[in-house]
Amino acid sequence: MKIYDVEGFPNPTRVRMALAEKGVIDEVQFIPVNVMAGEHRSAEFRAKNPDASVPMLELADGQFISQCTAITEYIDGTYPGENLCGRTPCERAVIHMMNRRMEAGLLDAVGDYFHNATPGLGPELEAEQNPRWGLIRKRKAIETMEYLDEVLKKSDYVAGDRFSMADITAYAGLAFADFAQIEIPDRLKKLAAWRRRIASRASVAS
Known part of the structure; x- marks a missing residue:
């Protein structure tokens, strides 16, 4: 492969x-x-x-x-090992729902900000920027962080009581936010605690 x-x-x-x-x-x-x-x-x-x-x-x-x-x-x-996408129809549906929310509201929103409202990957690759749209998407990314903090007040992970691909997507989205210099609000304590837990997983260091 x-x-x-x-x-x-x-x-x-x-x-x-x-x-x-x-x-x-x-x-x-x-x-x-x-x-x-x-x-x-x-x-x-x-x-x-x-x-x-x-x-x-x-x-x-x-x-x-x-x-x-x-x-x-x-x-x-x-491959065998920890299931990432869901074991039952309901679990799969919830994981896919939350994964898509993390894609659209966090990772993709940060990407839109990075590619439109910052120098991004440079003038040759960022030929059609829309700074206003980028700033709108930055706000969406922060709103999603706030939403995720509320989710994590009720469950240990993004899509329920165990780690899934939705956690992977959210973690990558926050790392991208760091790179794009979108500050994660200090008040989001549950989000910060979740991020520390995910950072301790062996897969993050791989």
């Missing part, structure tokens, strides 16, 4: 954490993609992944899978 990615980027981090949770990260070949040079937008890369995004999974039979949730689903269903 091959993963095309950029180490340290938010979405690749999600997949690497999922692999580490399953204990199989050493079984994967990672292929770096030169995003700064626009390699992900090349015709060759788009032929494999029309999304022009990383990470991308390549299977042994030559099939390509993109999008973090889809890749995590594949990893979760292929």
Whole structure:
């Protein structure tokens, strides 16, 4: 199995954490993609992944899978170990719901701010910025942090009483917020405590 990615980027981090949770990260070949040079937008890369995004999974039979949730689903269903995507229909539904909320409201919102209201990845890659939209999305990211703090007052993890891919997405979103210099409000004590717990997991250090 091959993963095309950029180490340290938010979405690749999600997949690497999922692999580490399953204990199989050493079984994967990672292929770096030169995003700064626009390699992900090349015709060759788009032929494999029309999304022009990383990470991308390549299977042994030559099939390509993109999008973090889809890749995590594949990893979760292929390898034994801690379940990340849900064991019952209800649990799966809740995990997917919360994972999408963390994607749209936190990780994607931070990304929109970073790419539109900051220098982002530089003028060659950020050719069509909309600073006003970026600031709107920054507010959305902070609102989602506040929502997540309320969620964590009622449950130990983002989607219930155990760790799941929704926690991975939220953790990566907060790391991206740090990088984009979006300050996490000090008043969100439950969120801060949850983040410390997730940071102590072996998969974060992998």
